[in-house]
Amino acid sequence: MIRAHNITVTRSGRKLVDDVSITLTPGLFTAVIGPNGAGKSTLLKVLCGELIPDTGSVTYADSAGSSQKPAALARLRAVLPQATQLAFPFSALEIVRMGAVAQGAMNPTAEARKALARVGLRGFENRPYPSLSGGEQQRVQFARALAQVPQPVVSGVPRALFLDEPTASLDLGHQIAVLEIARDFAAAGGMVLAILHDLNLTAEFADRLVVLNHGRMVAEGPCLETVQDDVIASVYGITGAVGRLPPSHIPYVLPQSRHR
């Protein structure tokens, strides 16, 4: 279990995150939504130990997350950042292997191959990362995170996956594939926190939703309770959109998980 108590992060006099408390429960997929600049990424950075909050605290199981050594934290959680540029032509396999090494894998190369296969990139091992498309790069990074926490639970201790816009540059099929892997990770007893923008995907995959606006948590709970007209209207400024079908001359495709 990962708990954040009364987190506040202030930069240049502006509160990026304002008194937010959040708990990641093993077995649950938690999604964070909100408009640009709502403090979603900042909150994720605080939770994964990258950023020390100005007030408040983060605890991993029983010990304070920010006081843990980076190497110890690396075994408890993996992070998928937003788009990553590389200056050096590492191969896809070499990138993913870094995650396996961070986890202390006995055979990091084999773990890396397994993770690449999980994200549908078998056969891409030898490709230089900079030559991959944006979506392929994103999936290589996701495979790196998976290689760092290959098991959702290790000797009773749940692991966490932090995903910052994991679907950002993916096509619809891969968006769903990536979120399915994340949901399976949670279903097997792990913790998942994902920042998402697509409310339909969120409603399909998330067990729990956290809505941020101007750094504050404005709603929290199961999707059925939080994706409501008043919440969406106050956060995004779009009224009456929940459950409304587009006019008949506009076709629409809602994301559907392949098996549920």
Place this chain on the structure above:
Amino acid sequence: MALRPAANGDRNRQGVLVLVLLALLLVLACVVSLGVGPTGVGLADLWAYASGNAASLSTQERVILEAVRLPRTALGLLVGMGLAVSGAMMQGLFRNPLADPGIVGVTSGAGLAAVAAIIFGNGLLAPFAMLLGNQFLPLMAFFGGLFNTWLLYVIATRDGRTSTTGLILSGIAIGALTGALMGLMIVMADDRQLRDITFWSLGSLGGATFGRVMSILPFIIAVLAIMPFVARGLDALVLGDAAAFHMGIPVQRLKRLVIVAVAAACGSTVAVAGSIGFVGIVVPHLLRLAMGPSHRFLLPGSALGGAALLLIADSVARTVAAPAELPIGVITALFGAPVFLFLLLGRGGMGMRELP
């Protein structure tokens, strides 16, 4: 270098193979460096000496081998290692294949201190010069390099984080300031000092003695010993500070360690051999093409390759215009700059190239 493609993306075996080839190349370079020179003492004499048949050589030939060639080869080996490894480490630290201690002002800091030592050695700084004797110039250059690195770190670090852009921009500013101060000092120099400065600023292994070898040895050993501990961190740093932290790397500690290592390697080489350019950029660049960018192989490969390259360059510098000697910095720049430009224009190794 024609190597079989690593079709499965795993370049470990390729890395080991290239390291073995580089080690062989270095042995060859040492033999050439010991057996070549303007004095007529050649490979046959070297073989006689090495096979325990030293009595067949004249005293003069033995002195040339023992007191001239041997320290010079040892110095070239250590300087080459220091230059190439400091370049490779700095490029990893800044995530930029074009970064080099010469670019961020570490070399110029060491240079400024060395010039100050030459000019003020008889005046203002005479007490130190008297006290330290032959170690005066090397130590001044080392502390100059360390000071500039420290200054750079203080200026470019905010909230405990060092941004790459800040580091490079501050480095350029510090380098410009250092260059201006050096210009001021050169105006104050007399003719003899000017000649010293010119020769020193082009770089040379000419003054090699066992004293100099011993003064640089601890620095290079320390840097080589650090390599295994920073290799994984530098690999992770390629993905960015945050991703490296996520993968368990203590990023700020790693950066401090690498900065001190770079200052030690670069400052000590500048101290004993002047400023020799391009080794720190060309060697890691070529090696990335041959063995991939992973620092686990790149750092030891740079040590071997840098040493081999510098020994070969020095052998050329000694023989091509014999009995006169070219400054080695001229040789490394003559073939280093075109290789560098070729890499830049061909975009080889800039990330757009398929793996070998």
